[in-house]
Amino acid sequence: MNAAAVRLSGISKKFGALWANRDVSLDIQAGSIHAIVGENGAGKSTLTKIIYGLFSPTSGSISIRGKAVRLNSPREAITEGIGMVHQHFMLIPELTVTENIILGDERSPLFAALKKKEAVSNIQSIAESHGLTVDPNALVSELSVGEEQRVEILKLLYREAEILILDEPTAVLTPSETEQLFKTLRSLQEKGKTVILITHKLNEVLAVSDTVSVMRKGRIVATEPTASVTKSDLANLMVGRNVLLKIDNPPEKPGKDILNVSHVNLTDTKGRSRIDDLSFKVRAGEIYGIAGVEGNGQSELLDLLWGMVDPQCIINGSVTLDGVNLKGKNPAEIASSGVSHIPEDRLKHAVVPDFSIEENIVFGRHRENTFRRLGGFDAASVARYTKRMIDQYDVRCNLESNPPLGTLSGGNQQKIVLAREIDRPNLKLLILAQPTRGVDIGAIEMIHKKIIEARDKGIAILLVSAELEEIISLSSRIGCLYKGSIRREFSTEEIRKGRGSEQNFGKEIGMFIT
Amino acid sequence: MRNSFFKLAVPVLAVVAALLISALLIMATGRNPLMIYQKMFSMTFGSDYGTGQIVFRTTSLILTGLAVAIPFKVKLFNIGGEGQVLAGAVTAATVGIVLPSETPPLIAITLCSLSAMIAGGFVGLFAGWLKVRFGVNEVISTIMLNFIVQALAGYLLTWHLAVPSTVHTPEIIRSAQLPMFDSIIGIWQKSPANISTLFALAACLASWVMIFKTITGYEMRAVGLQPEAADYAGINANAHLMKAMAIGGAMAGLASTNLVLGYKHFYEAGLTSGIGFIGIAVALLAFAHPLWLVASALLFGFLEYGGLTVNAYVPKDIFMMVQAVTILMILVLTKAMRGS
Numbered sequence: 001m002n003a004a005a006v007r008l009s010g011i012s013k014k015f016g017a018l019w020a021n022r023d024v025s026l027d028i029q030a031g032s033i034h035a036i037v038g039e040n041g042a043g044k045s046t047l048t049k050i051i052y053g054l055f056s057p058t059s060g061s062i063s064i065r066g067k068a069v070r071l072n073s074p075r076e077a078i079t080e081g082i083g084m085v086h087q088h089f090m091l092i093p094e095l096t097v098t099e100n101i102i103l104g105d106e107r108s109p110l111f112a113a114l115k116k117k118e119a120v121s122n123i124q125s126i127a128e129s130h131g132l133t134v135d136p137n138a139l140v141s142e143l144s145v146g147e148e149q150r151v152e153i154l155k156l157l158y159r160e161a162e163i164l165i166l167d168e169p170t171a172v173l174t175p176s177e178t179e180q181l182f183k184t185l186r187s188l189q190e191k192g193k194t195v196i197l198i199t200h201k202l203n204e205v206l207a208v209s210d211t212v213s214v215m216r217k218g219r220i221v222a223t224e225p226t227a228s229v230t231k232s233d234l235a236n237l238m239v240g241r242n243v244l245l246k247i248d249n250p251p252e253k254p255g256k257d258i259l260n261v262s263h264v265n266l267t268d269t270k271g272r273s274r275i276d277d278l279s280f281k282v283r284a285g286e287i288y289g290i291a292g293v294e295g296n297g298q299s300e301l302l303d304l305l306w307g308m309v310d311p312q313c314i315i316n317g318s319v320t321l322d323g324v325n326l327k328g329k330n331p332a333e334i335a336s337s338g339v340s341h342i343p344e345d346r347l348k349h350a351v352v353p354d355f356s357i358e359e360n361i362v363f364g365r366h367r368e369n370t371f372r373r374l375g376g377f378d379a380a381s382v383a384r385y386t387k388r389m390i391d392q393y394d395v396r397c398n399l400e401s402n403p404p405l406g407t408l409s410g411g412n413q414q415k416i417v418l419a420r421e422i423d424r425p426n427l428k429l430l431i432l433a434q435p436t437r438g439v440d441i442g443a444i445e446m447i448h449k450k451i452i453e454a455r456d457k458g459i460a461i462l463l464v465s466a467e468l469e470e471i472i473s474l475s476s477r478i479g480c481l482y483k484g485s486i487r488r489e490f491s492t493e494e495i496r497k498g499r500g501s502e503q504n505f506g507k508e509i510g511m512f513i514t
Numbered sequence: 515m516r517n518s519f520f521k522l523a524v525p526v527l528a529v530v531a532a533l534l535i536s537a538l539l540i541m542a543t544g545r546n547p548l549m550i551y552q553k554m555f556s557m558t559f560g561s562d563y564g565t566g567q568i569v570f571r572t573t574s575l576i577l578t579g580l581a582v583a584i585p586f587k588v589k590l591f592n593i594g595g596e597g598q599v600l601a602g603a604v605t606a607a608t609v610g611i612v613l614p615s616e617t618p619p620l621i622a623i624t625l626c627s628l629s630a631m632i633a634g635g636f637v638g639l640f641a642g643w644l645k646v647r648f649g650v651n652e653v654i655s656t657i658m659l660n661f662i663v664q665a666l667a668g669y670l671l672t673w674h675l676a677v678p679s680t681v682h683t684p685e686i687i688r689s690a691q692l693p694m695f696d697s698i699i700g701i702w703q704k705s706p707a708n709i710s711t712l713f714a715l716a717a718c719l720a721s722w723v724m725i726f727k728t729i730t731g732y733e734m735r736a737v738g739l740q741p742e743a744a745d746y747a748g749i750n751a752n753a754h755l756m757k758a759m760a761i762g763g764a765m766a767g768l769a770s771t772n773l774v775l776g777y778k779h780f781y782e783a784g785l786t787s788g789i790g791f792i793g794i795a796v797a798l799l800a801f802a803h804p805l806w807l808v809a810s811a812l813l814f815g816f817l818e819y820g821g822l823t824v825n826a827y828v829p830k831d832i833f834m835m836v837q838a839v840t841i842l843m844i845l846v847l848t849k850a851m852r853g854s
């Protein structure tokens with residue numbers, strides 16, 4: 001029998017008192033696409049980081065293609081042909097694609113002239129053979145997220161990686177980019193490469209993988225050929241109970257207009273029009289979903305509503321909250337007038353990874369009187385509140401050891417942000433950008449319930465999401481954002497009808513956003 | 515757990531390594547390092563006077579260390595301690611001279627110290643303002659401000675303040691002079707240790723409270739750790755940058771009271787030279803933590819005075835090298851441990 005590409009034997013990893021991985025034994029067959037699924041905090045990222053040499057296991061051993069190895073750093077992993085695409089890309093925006101790819105692997109002695117021409121053609125041929133379309137001479141700062149990811153993959157292929165690890169690669173991709181990524185993965189597989197794929201989207205697992213392993217609480221609880229499992233099998237294995245793949249969404253009772261965006265134009269610093277005569281209203285007690293492909297004005301709209309637009313941009317039109325102007329106000333003022341905001345990029349914009357969980361739970365809400373005493377925090381009140389939020393949002397963490405937020409698993413960090421923003425007192429408007437990005441399906445169910453609960457309390461909710469499914473199942477009305485304006489708005493009745501045949505409805509929406 | 519272990523291990527390793535290197539240097543001068551260390555100890559912590567000298571030096575270094583440590587929390591590197599302490603010294607001396615001699619001590623001391631803090635704070639604030647208004651790198655602006663303050667202080671001393679044909683000002687009024695520990699509780703006799711040590715300790719404690727226990731400090735740390743997230747959370751980063759620089763400068767300004775109000779009772783050319791720079795090292799060794807600063811300042815105070823005590827046997831420059839080697843070791847070790 002030919003040796004597995006990666007063989008893990010009895011791998012355990014302990015962080016303090018917590019076993020992130022416990023006695024994991026797993027064979028990953030060469031030339032296969034092997035998916036790993038599991039709840040937030042199950043230990044998926046930890047396991048792959050061990051394979052990539054970022055963490056050393058507390059016990060257990062690894063062999064690569066039949067050879068026992070001890071990997072002490074990513075550098076050593078790379079020499080064994082293992083590469084990893086991180087969720088947060090590590091590219092230098094000021095350099096070109098080629099420069100980024102050859103960085104650290106110039107294949108020439110120090111001080112010898114860089115053989116850039118050669119590198120460019122080399123990269124081009126790798127790119128073409130795997131459908132990784134990207135201009136080798138473009139500056140990374142000009143690339144879209146999907147393109148950046150392709151550069152990361154190219155970087156690995158350029159270093160002749162045989163085993164590729166991708167940790168939640170599709171979280172930041174548009175559906176068509178996801179399709180393209182999967183084509184690339186299949187083409188890599190044809191060339192005999194091995195792919196380890198972590199994802200929370202079970203449809204993707206079914207669509208692309210050969211084998212799937214389910215992790216729970218640090219252990220592998222099942223490894224099956226993908227062809228032999230269904231979505232609900234996987235969901236059950238992951239969370240150990242039946243998950244509602246469809247949530248219960250009772251009819252809404254919308255009230256008065258809360259957010260009123262009227263004839264807004266936004267021109268960026270380079271003179272390009274980003275928002276073009278955009279108008280829509282969000283009423284109290286309804287969820288207004290914005291469907292659209294990234295880059296059609298979503299980021300600019302979100303920045304505008306949160307007072308984060310570059311002051312050099314030109315903005316026309318009006319934005320009001322409950323009749324009061326929002327334009328030109330700063331985030332602190334906007335927040336205090338009853339607005340909450342979950343930004344797209346959680347790690348960069350919504351948390352301080354080095355702060356504790358408690359410090360993050362009050363981050364941005366630290367001016368609220370309940371948390372304050374004299375010039376500082378009311379420690380007892382913050383602690384009580386944190387405990388409550390952690391219970392309510394099912395955040396998996398060891399609160400007693402007071403860990404920095406950065407050591408929580410990705411999905412659990414997201415839950416902290418959600419808890420903090422949805423639970424803001426006197427909330428009138430809740431702005432959610434990709435609220436369930438990176439959280440497991442059990443948690444999605446819980447979060448969707450919380451969002452509907454907030455809606456039923458009379459909060460106006462603006463939902464921006466790349467997940468059409470999410471938009472369709474939650475929204476009271478849907479606006480299709482295309483090139484900076486709403487191209488088509490679906491009414492509550494249309495959506496209710498559409499939910500009956502979600503596939504077709506999704507396609508219909510799709511027509512208005514591309 | 516791993517983290518806090520490294521945090522302790524780095525300075526300890528650095529100090530040990532520096533001591534070993536200095537032992538080699540001492541041997542190179544043909545002396546027995548053990549003999550030198552033993553002499554050094556008996557003349558510093560081994561003696562009442564020596565301890566007082568160390569306390570005196572430590573006091574200034576705690577405050578110039580804070581001048582670096584506080585801006586460090588918002589990721590600003592204040593190299594301007596030198597100029598800030600000088601601005602404080604000239605101001606404290608001037609106020610101490612012009613006050614009527616019947617001013618009660620409490621008022622005289624408060625006025626002198628406060629004006630020193632304001633002067634130092636203003637120099638720091640100016641660098642902070644240049645940063646937020648024009649984006650001027652604070653390392654460059656504080657270095658430039660050091661030169662400017664130096665020139666200004668030189669001019670003021672020579673043309674306006676100095677006692678004719680000397681390089682020092684007249685004495686400050688009696689009531690502005692800080693009591694010695696010697697005269698109040700009879701310890702550290704004849705040494706220059708004065709009650710400004712209490713100011714320094716209070717300043718450390720206050721800084722610790724400010725940074726870790728107040729909302730202001732919380733916001734400052736957020737600005738330092740994740741500036742973009744701080745923006746989204748509605749935190750006014752610019753205000754915090756300026757505040758941190760102003761407070762840092764004020765701490766350096768306060769350091770001058772130890773020298774002017776406590777020790778010399780006048781300002782003379784070069785009185786504050788060097789302590790601003792050593793403050794950088796003190797802060798680095800303490801990872802910019804206001805409480806660790808006390809231990810770090812104590813080490814540097816010891817090396818500085820200890821070097822003097824054995825000057826007869828080995829050049830005191832060796833101990834300046836030890837200070838510098840310690841800092842280099844810290845930088846190297848932190849990098850090495852992060853990298854692994």
Ligand SMILES: Nc1ncnc2c1ncn2[C@@H]1O[C@H](COP(=O)(O)OP(=O)(O)OP(=O)(O)O)[C@@H](O)[C@H]1O
Nearest residue numbers: 015020040041042043044045046407408409410411
């Ligand atoms: N550096 C660290 N220090 C301490 N604990 C950690 C560290 N990294 C991970 N953990 C803990 O290990 C457990 C597993 O985390 P991991 O990131 O592997 O989860 P995951 O399966 O990738 O989850 P998610 O789907 O949310 O990304 C979590 O409880 C997490 O808090």
Ligand SMILES: [Mg+2]
Nearest residue numbers: 044045409410
């Ligand atoms: Mg993860």
